[in-house]
Amino acid sequence: MLQRIDHVGIACRSLEAAIEKYTSVFGLAVVSQEVNEQQGVKEAMLAVSAAPSASYVQLLEPLADDTPVGKFLARRGEGLHHVGYAVANVTEALAVIGGAGAVRLIDERPRHGSMGASIAFLHPADLGGVLTELVQPHGG
Numbered sequence: 001m002l003q004r005i006d007h008v009g010i011a012c013r014s015l016e017a018a019i020e021k022y023t024s025v026f027g028l029a030v031v032s033q034e035v036n037e038q039q040g041v042k043e044a045m046l047a048v049s050a051a052p053s054a055s056y057v058q059l060l061e062p063l064a065d066d067t068p069v070g071k072f073l074a075r076r077g078e079g080l081h082h083v084g085y086a087v088a089n090v091t092e093a094l095a096v097i098g099g100a101g102a103v104r105l106i107d108e109r110p111r112h113g114s115m116g117a118s119i120a121f122l123h124p125a126d127l128g129g130v131l132t133e134l135v136q137p138h139g140g
Contacts, residue, residue: 001093006086006135007045007056007114011069012078015042015061022046022057031056032115040067045114058084058114082121082131090118090136097134103127110136 012018015033022028028046035042042061049055060081062070072081087093090110098105104123113119116138124131 001087001096002085003088004053004086005055006084006133006137007058008080009058009060009082009084009131009133010079011060011062011072011076011081013061013073015044015059018059018061019044019046022059028057034114035063036112036114037063038112039069040064041069043114082133084119084133084135087134087136090120090134093134094120097122 010018019030023030023046028048030044031047032045033043040063042063044059046057046059047054048057060069062068062073064070065074069081094105094108094110097103098108103126105120106123107120110118110120113133113135118136120134122132122134
């Protein structure tokens with residue numbers, strides 16, 4: 001079901017400063033920047049490897065303190081927020097995982113993600129404290 005690690009999400013207080021750090025230290029290239037009002041973040045995707053099996057570092061700055069990433073920063077500070085795994089079909093993956101009953105679904109249906117992907121989150125309490133995102137890349 002899981003095809004590869006699509007991205008790691010990093011919570012940061014300043015998207016601009018984080019982009020500067022990751023581009024200067026690791027030589028990563030910014031391939032996408034957007035504001036996702038639904039999730040309450042400004043984000044940037046930085047390519048670690050190239051298509052067709054691309055992987056990314058996703059930098060996330062909250063739009064407000066009361067957003068999920070804003071609350072995360074208040075509790076834990078900057079750092080690893082979630083791991084995103086590529087799947088062929090996020091709807092089917094949710095049905096299989098939800099049907100097994102071992103992991104709670106945060107999202108029962110896919111929602112809009114970065115770069116046009118369809119995404120859904122799984123509850124971190126059921127996965128060793130790791131917020132897990134299923135990602136069906138755009139066009140996938």
